[in-house]
Amino acid sequence: MGTLLRAALRRLPTPRRHRCPLPAAAPRPLGSGAGAQGGKENPSPSLRKDRADTVIIGGGCVGVSLAYHLAKAGLKDVILLEKSELTAGSTWHAAGLTTYFHPGINLKKIHAYSIKLYEKLEEETGQAVGFHQPGSIRIASTPTRVDEFKYQMTRAGWHPTEQYLITPEKVQELFPLLNMDMVLAGLYNPGDGHIDPYSLTMALAAGARKYGAQLNYPVQVTNLNPRSDGTWEVETPLGVIQAKRIVNTAGFWAREIGKMIGLQHPLIPVHHQYVVTATIPEVKALKRELPVIRDLEGSYYLRQERDGLLFGPYESEKKMKLQDSWVTNGVPPGFGKELFESDLDRIMEHIEAAMEMVPVLKQADIINTIAGPITYSPDILPMVGPHQGVRNYWVAIGFGYGIIHAGGIGKYLSDWILEGEPPFDLIELDPNRYGKWTTTEYTAAKARESYGFNNIVGYPKEERFAGRPTERAGALYDLLKSKCSMGFHAGWEQPHWFYKPGDETGYKPSFRRTNWFDPVGREYKQVMEKVGVIDLSPFGKFKVKGTDSVKLLDHLFANVVPKVGTTNISHMLTPRGKVYAELTVSQLYPGEFMLITGSGSELHDLRWIEEEIVRGGYKVEIENVTDEMGVLGVAGPYARQVLQKLTAEDLSDVSFKFLQSKHLKLSDIAVTAIRISYTVTFALRLPTHHLLVMPLNFIANCELGWELYHRKEDSVALYSAIMEAGQKEGIDNFGTYALNALRLEKGFRAWGAEMNCDTNPLEAGLEYFVKLNKPADFIGKQTLKQIKEKGLKRRLVYLTLETDDVDPEGNESVWHNGKVIGNTTSGSFSFSAQRSLAFAYVPTELSKVGQKLEVELLGKNYSATVIQEPLVLTEPTRMRLQRKGESPKI
Structure with missing residues (x-):
C-alpha cells in the first residue's frame, strides 16, 4: 500500500455514531449544492388536512418521487409524512450513482426513466440537482x-x-x-454518472409541492388502524388522517411501520x-x-x-x-x-x-x-407494490440502490395506483415473493450473501445457498437432497437434476453447457421412453368455495369455468388485456374449486383474487393450502401401468380421460389425481400457425401422466410406493431442467416467460383459452376485443437454432437484416432434434414458418428458423399415428 x-x-478519525x-x-x-433551498423545513408542522387519497410514509428520495408523480398525474390529495427531515436515513449519505445498466430486464426501464427524469428535473422545478453524466x-x-x-x-x-x-x-x-x-x-x-441525492430529493419535493402534494415534516406516524371499508386511519402527534391507501416508503424504518399492522417485512x-x-x-x-x-x-x-x-x-x-x-x-x-x-x-x-x-x-x-x-432485502431487490393480506397497503422499501430507482419507481407505482394495474411486469419486485417462511434468520443470512455477492459473476440458472433450507423446504427434501442438485423456489427446495455414478455433481455455473447437461438428457429420455417422477410440491394451491364461486371465477378468468370433475387452463387478465396470471382450475365438487399456480406467483395471484372478491362483494371463501399439500407428477408411456398397481380405480383412457380429476387412493393414500396429457383434440393447428399450448404448471412434459395432490405428511410414503411399484418399468426421478426441455419441445408456453403483464394472450398464441364469446364479462374482455380488431403487431414464434456449446435462456436479442427486431422468451436444447429451441417475440410480418432470423448468444449471432409447432408430438398423438402406420415426428 x-x-x-x-x-x-x-490519521483519519473514526467517530462513534454521530x-x-x-x-x-x-x-x-x-x-x-445549488438545490439546497428546496429543503427548507416546515417552521410549524401542521397536517392542514385530515383526509387524503394517499398517505406516503417516509421522506427519502423514493417517497418524495412517488408524491411528485402522483401529484403531477393529477391526484391532489397526496400527503407525505416524514418523521424527521427529508433525505434522513439512507438518502442523504448515498454515493448517488446512476446507471442505465441492470442485469435484469424490466428494471432497465426503471433506470432509464430515472435518468431521463433527472436530466430535465432542474428545468421543471428550478432546483439544481448536481447531475453529472460522464x-x-x-x-x-x-x-x-x-x-x-x-x-x-x-x-x-x-x-x-x-x-x-x-x-x-x-x-x-x-x-x-x-x-x-x-x-x-x-x-x-x-x-451514466452520479447525482447529488440531497438536491435530487429537494427538486422532487419542489415538484411535488408545485403540483399540489402536501409534504409534512417532522411528523411521525405513531399508529395505523385499518377500517372495515378498506381505508386507513393514520395516527400522528398532530392528529389523525383518514386515507384511502397508505404507502410505506420508510427506508430502514419500514419494519417499524409494518409491525404496526402485524407484518414482518424482511429487511435488514x-x-x-x-x-x-x-x-x-x-x-x-x-x-x-x-x-x-x-x-x-x-x-x-x-x-x-x-x-x-x-x-x-x-x-x-x-x-x-x-x-x-x-x-x-x-x-x-x-x-x-x-x-x-x-x-x-x-x-x-x-x-x-x-x-x-x-x-x-x-x-x-x-x-x-x-x-x-x-x-x-434478502435478494437485494426492493419490494414494490400492494401487499397481500392487507387491503390498500402498498410498499416501496428495501432499496439497496434507491437513487437510481427513485424516479422510475415513483412513476411505476403512480401509474399502478391510478390505473389499477402495473404498467409493465416487475414480478421480481413483488413484495409478495416473500412469505411466512422468510424468517429473521433467513433475511440476515441472505442479506449478508447478497451484499457480499454484489459484484460476483451473474450466471444463468444462478443459485445462492445462504439461509437454505428454510422451514418450508418440502417433505421430500431430506429423502432427495443427496441425490440431486436442488433449486430454490419460494422457500421450497425442488430438484433441478439428479446424479448418477460418474456424474460431476454439485452446482457448476457456466454461460455454456455444464455438468447438468448430459444428466438432463438422460432424464428427458427417461420420461419419453419409460416413466419418471417429479416433485411439484412448490405449486401455489388455493381452494375456493361458496355461493358465488362460479360467478367469481367466470369474472376472473378468460376461459369458461370447468365442470365438476374436470380441469382447464385459465388466465387472469388485467383491464388492459395483459396476462396477469395463468392457473389450472379444477371443480372438485359442485361450487368447490382447486386453483393451481406456479411457486413464484403464489401470493401474487392470491392478492389479485382477494382484491376482486372484495371489489365485487362475492360470497366465497378462499383458502391458501400451499403448505398443507404435496404434489407428485408421474409421467411417461408407462405411467398408467405403474399407478394402476396401486389403486382399484380404473385408470384406463376410457374411464380416466385427459383433463379429468378424481379423488382416489394410491397405496391406501388419499389423493386428488388430475390426468394431464395431450389428446388428438389438442393436435389441431390454429389459423395463426400457432399450435394450441399448455402451461408449465401442467407438468409441462405432458406425456401420459397425472398430477397427484395429497397431504404433505403423506409425500414420502406416496413417493416410496410409486417408486417401488415402478421397478419393473424402470421408473426414475427427473427434475425441473428436464421439465423445461420437455415443455419447450411440445411448444408449451410458461407464465413469466412467454406471457406476463407485458403481453396479451393473443400475441402469445393462447387464443384457445380465451373465450371472447362467453356471456360473462371477464376482466380485460372488452380491451381484448379491441386488440383483436386492430390486429397484432407482434407474435410469439417457435425457433430452432444452429448453435455450438451454448443454448438460449430467454431475453436474448433476435436479429434480422442487421437490426434487432425482437427477443427470445425462453430456450433450451432439444434432446430429440439435437439442436437448440427458443420462443421469441417478433414483428408479425416476420412470424411466418420458414422465416430466417438470428439469435445473439455470447456475442455471436446464430442462424435461426421459425418452425411449425410443436417440434415433438405428444405421446397420444404419436401412438395414434403409429396405429395408422404413419411415421410420427419425434
Whole structure:
C-alpha cells in the first residue's frame, strides 16, 4: 500500500455514531449544492388536512418521487409524512450513482426513466440537482467476465438504452488513469454518472409541492388502524388522517411501520462505507470528467469527486457488517442523519485493489469516510407494490440502490395506483415473493450473501445457498437432497437434476453447457421412453368455495369455468388485456374449486383474487393450502401401468380421460389425481400457425401422466410406493431442467416467460383459452376485443437454432437484416432434434414458418428458423399415428 495513503488512514478519525450535518459529512458532487433551498423545513408542522387519497410514509428520495408523480398525474390529495427531515436515513449519505445498466430486464426501464427524469428535473422545478453524466464502465479483468459482458449485451440489444462492449484501448481513452495490464474489456454505458441525492430529493419535493402534494415534516406516524371499508386511519402527534391507501416508503424504518399492522417485512440495515480523497494532481489536470468505473473483481465503484476520487467497496459476506440490533430492537429513537463508526480495516483489501487498478490512489490523501446504513432485502431487490393480506397497503422499501430507482419507481407505482394495474411486469419486485417462511434468520443470512455477492459473476440458472433450507423446504427434501442438485423456489427446495455414478455433481455455473447437461438428457429420455417422477410440491394451491364461486371465477378468468370433475387452463387478465396470471382450475365438487399456480406467483395471484372478491362483494371463501399439500407428477408411456398397481380405480383412457380429476387412493393414500396429457383434440393447428399450448404448471412434459395432490405428511410414503411399484418399468426421478426441455419441445408456453403483464394472450398464441364469446364479462374482455380488431403487431414464434456449446435462456436479442427486431422468451436444447429451441417475440410480418432470423448468444449471432409447432408430438398423438402406420415426428 502507498505510504501516503496508509498514513492518511492512520490519521483519519473514526467517530462513534454521530450527528453529521450534510455539508460536512457527505461530499457534494461536482458543481452541486445549488438545490439546497428546496429543503427548507416546515417552521410549524401542521397536517392542514385530515383526509387524503394517499398517505406516503417516509421522506427519502423514493417517497418524495412517488408524491411528485402522483401529484403531477393529477391526484391532489397526496400527503407525505416524514418523521424527521427529508433525505434522513439512507438518502442523504448515498454515493448517488446512476446507471442505465441492470442485469435484469424490466428494471432497465426503471433506470432509464430515472435518468431521463433527472436530466430535465432542474428545468421543471428550478432546483439544481448536481447531475453529472460522464458515462460508466464495468471492467472485465478475467475471460469469464468477458463472457458475462457478452451475455449482458445479448440481453440489452432489444432495449433502447445505449450499451457497448468496448476494447481495452477504448477503456483507456475514456479513463486514462487505469492500470491497463488488468483490463480485458469494458461494458460502457454513455449517459451514466452520479447525482447529488440531497438536491435530487429537494427538486422532487419542489415538484411535488408545485403540483399540489402536501409534504409534512417532522411528523411521525405513531399508529395505523385499518377500517372495515378498506381505508386507513393514520395516527400522528398532530392528529389523525383518514386515507384511502397508505404507502410505506420508510427506508430502514419500514419494519417499524409494518409491525404496526402485524407484518414482518424482511429487511435488514447494512453498513456501507465509501471513501473520498483530497485533490489528486492527475485528476485535476484532466480536461473532462472521468467516467464511473466498477471494478468487478475488486468489488468496488469509483468516480470523480471534484478533483479527487470517491470509491466504495462491497466486502465479502464474512467481513461485511449488519446492524442486527436494529432488527431485534428497532431503529434507535432519533436516528436520522447520523453515521456509523467507520472501519477501514474491513475494506482494506478493496482499497488495495483500487490502488492497483488506479495507481494514482497510492499517493492520494483520504479526507473523509462515510459509513451509513442502507437497507437490504434478502435478494437485494426492493419490494414494490400492494401487499397481500392487507387491503390498500402498498410498499416501496428495501432499496439497496434507491437513487437510481427513485424516479422510475415513483412513476411505476403512480401509474399502478391510478390505473389499477402495473404498467409493465416487475414480478421480481413483488413484495409478495416473500412469505411466512422468510424468517429473521433467513433475511440476515441472505442479506449478508447478497451484499457480499454484489459484484460476483451473474450466471444463468444462478443459485445462492445462504439461509437454505428454510422451514418450508418440502417433505421430500431430506429423502432427495443427496441425490440431486436442488433449486430454490419460494422457500421450497425442488430438484433441478439428479446424479448418477460418474456424474460431476454439485452446482457448476457456466454461460455454456455444464455438468447438468448430459444428466438432463438422460432424464428427458427417461420420461419419453419409460416413466419418471417429479416433485411439484412448490405449486401455489388455493381452494375456493361458496355461493358465488362460479360467478367469481367466470369474472376472473378468460376461459369458461370447468365442470365438476374436470380441469382447464385459465388466465387472469388485467383491464388492459395483459396476462396477469395463468392457473389450472379444477371443480372438485359442485361450487368447490382447486386453483393451481406456479411457486413464484403464489401470493401474487392470491392478492389479485382477494382484491376482486372484495371489489365485487362475492360470497366465497378462499383458502391458501400451499403448505398443507404435496404434489407428485408421474409421467411417461408407462405411467398408467405403474399407478394402476396401486389403486382399484380404473385408470384406463376410457374411464380416466385427459383433463379429468378424481379423488382416489394410491397405496391406501388419499389423493386428488388430475390426468394431464395431450389428446388428438389438442393436435389441431390454429389459423395463426400457432399450435394450441399448455402451461408449465401442467407438468409441462405432458406425456401420459397425472398430477397427484395429497397431504404433505403423506409425500414420502406416496413417493416410496410409486417408486417401488415402478421397478419393473424402470421408473426414475427427473427434475425441473428436464421439465423445461420437455415443455419447450411440445411448444408449451410458461407464465413469466412467454406471457406476463407485458403481453396479451393473443400475441402469445393462447387464443384457445380465451373465450371472447362467453356471456360473462371477464376482466380485460372488452380491451381484448379491441386488440383483436386492430390486429397484432407482434407474435410469439417457435425457433430452432444452429448453435455450438451454448443454448438460449430467454431475453436474448433476435436479429434480422442487421437490426434487432425482437427477443427470445425462453430456450433450451432439444434432446430429440439435437439442436437448440427458443420462443421469441417478433414483428408479425416476420412470424411466418420458414422465416430466417438470428439469435445473439455470447456475442455471436446464430442462424435461426421459425418452425411449425410443436417440434415433438405428444405421446397420444404419436401412438395414434403409429396405429395408422404413419411415421410420427419425434
